[in-house]
Amino acid sequence: MNAQRDYADLVQRGLSLDLTRGKPSPRQLDLSDDMLRLPTSFRAADGTDTRNYGGLQGLPELRELFAPLVQVPAGQLVVGGNSSLALMHDTIVHALLTPVPGAARRWVEEPKVTFLCPVPGYDRHFTITERFGITMVPVPMNADGPDMDVVERLVATDASVKGMWCVPKYSNPSGVTYSAETVRRLAAMPAAAPDFRIFWDNAYAVHHLTDAPAELADLLALAAEHGNPDRVFVYASTSKVTLAGSGVSFFGSSPANVEWFLYNTSKQSIGPDKVNQLRHVEFLRDPEGVAAHMRRHAELIWPKFELVDRVLAKELGDLGTWSSPVGGYFISLEVPHAGEVVAKAKAAGIALTPAGATHPYGKDPDDRFIRIAPTFPGLDELEQAITGLAVCARLVADEHA
Ligand code: PMP
Structure with a gap:
């Protein structure tokens, strides 16, 4: 040749x-056409008028539906707008301006804030941390997730390491799913910073392509078991389930972190788009749906x-x-x-x-x-x-x- x-x-x-x-193809978006004719009623299960303000944490029935899929108890799940990336961005802004539970001070007052970035990784994560002047340290990805020897050493010895980006399932772009042992080590490892957080972007939690779906261990539960209940921020969305521009997003974490997150969010919004949330419940119905x-x-x-x-x-x-x-x-x-x-x-x-x-x-x-x-x-x-x-x-x- x-x-x-x-x-x-x-x-x-x-x-x-x-x-x-x-991006999903137009034919993929067509799969959710029927959703645009929903909801059939504007009343949520508890009688809430979804057309009105309020309900900052999101409809309970939608949180129940997604709780098992994103491995977060429904009570510790928050439903956001259409973009989980916006939730990640805003979490970092909140952490810069309001101390996260366990922090000595706001991140903006730290001389240096470092995030570990498994590579290859997702460019839009890196754009967010770069925007806020957060130092990014690449960590190599292996077939079972990030090189945990490197991660454990950096997190244990460098108190400026406050965060780590992770796409733990069908990772963007390598498709790698973190092994159970990798997830256990992330949950258990000692951290020099008391306010170290793992940004667990489970964007592809349900996006299997074959009949042999990858299993992902439950980092939020494991971290709590290992005495690090506040270590994990979970994110997900339906951008690639229903409509990329009109889905719903999720934030999940420990009760203390959720309280902190909702406190900050309450300064930002009177409540999310609950009509869209109800539309998603009616359309998807349950985990089998x-x-x-x-x-x-x-x-x-x-x-x-x-x-x-x-x-x-x-x-x-x-x-x-x-x-x-x-x-x-x-x-x-x-x-x-x-x-x-x-x-x-x-x-x-x-x-x-x-x-x-x-x-x-x-x-x-x-x-x-x-x-x-x-x-x-x-x-x-x-x-x-x-x-x-x-x-x-x-x-x-x-x-x-
Ligand atoms: N996280 C990852 C890993 C992604 O690949 C994408 C989409 N490319 C997003 C987040 C964006 O999610 P959302 O549409 O919910 O903002």
């Missing part, structure tokens, strides 16, 4: 394809994951390695000179998330990681895009040979 000729052909075709963001709905998503997106795997194996072979996740939204590709590969793809009309986005400050020291988001395009477009990406990787490899 002549990579230069293949690349010239690719550019000639004048493609315009986008693999940048993990969520599972059935997620199977319909999987039917649409699993063929896309299989296609990426097949095309990369055929067109890229041993020039790179990639993950083959059984859930979530992303595939992580590792190739040499990732930055150049992404630039070549862009010049050929194939938009990818910038190389380096998987790392804090956008700096991947080995310039290896490319995040592939296969869900949005149709199968034909996806095949063209991945074939084109492989051409770019082969060309760059040739140029460096």
Whole structure:
């Protein structure tokens, strides 16, 4: 195969394809069409008029529905607006301005605040911490989660380490699910900072693609068992269950943290969109309803994951390695000179998330990681895009040979 000729052909075709963001496809969004005709009544189970103000913690029936799915007791769960990312952002703002339970002072008064960032990781997490001047320290991801020897050492010895980002299930972008032992160590490890918090972004809690779903241990319960009840902030949302722009989000934690969170939230809002919450309860009904709905998503997106795997194996072979996740939204590709590969793809009309986005400050020291988001395009477009990406990787490899 002549990579230069293949690349010239690719550019000639004048493609315009986008693999940048993990968005649901229109057909996935169609799965929730019926939800837009709900709710049938504006009364919540306890008679609350959902059209009015109030109910800061969210409808009890929605919290009951999601409690087992996100591994948080319903009484310790808060329902937010459509974006869990906004909840994470606001939690950090709250911690900067109001001491979290157990803290000596507000984070804004600390000489230095550090967050551990497993890499490859989610760029929007890193953008939030960067925005607030929080120092980010990368920690390598292994097949069973972050390298816990590194995490334990840093958390035990450095009191500036106040936080850690985690996407524990079908991680963005590698698809890794943390093992039971990794979760146990996160729950049990000693921390130099009494106000150390794990930001447990369980965005893909129910997003299985096969009949063999990954199991995730219950960090919130384990932390309490190990005497660290306030260590964990849990986040999730229905952005990739129902509607990405009109879902509901969740925050869960210990009773003390939930009280702290609601105290801060009460300064911000008189109450959430309970009509949308009720709509979600009527549409999804119960955990089995969520599972059935997620199977319909999987039917649409699993063929896309299989296609990426097949095309990369055929067109890229041993020039790179990639993950083959059984859930979530992303595939992580590792190739040499990732930055150049992404630039070549862009010049050929194939938009990818910038190389380096998987790392804090956008700096991947080995310039290896490319995040592939296969869900949005149709199968034909996806095949063209991945074939084109492989051409770019082969060309760059040739140029460096
Ligand atoms: N967390 C992770 C790990 C994600 O991948 C995404 C979406 N790409 C989000 C959060 C965004 O969630 P939300 O739509 O609830 O803000």
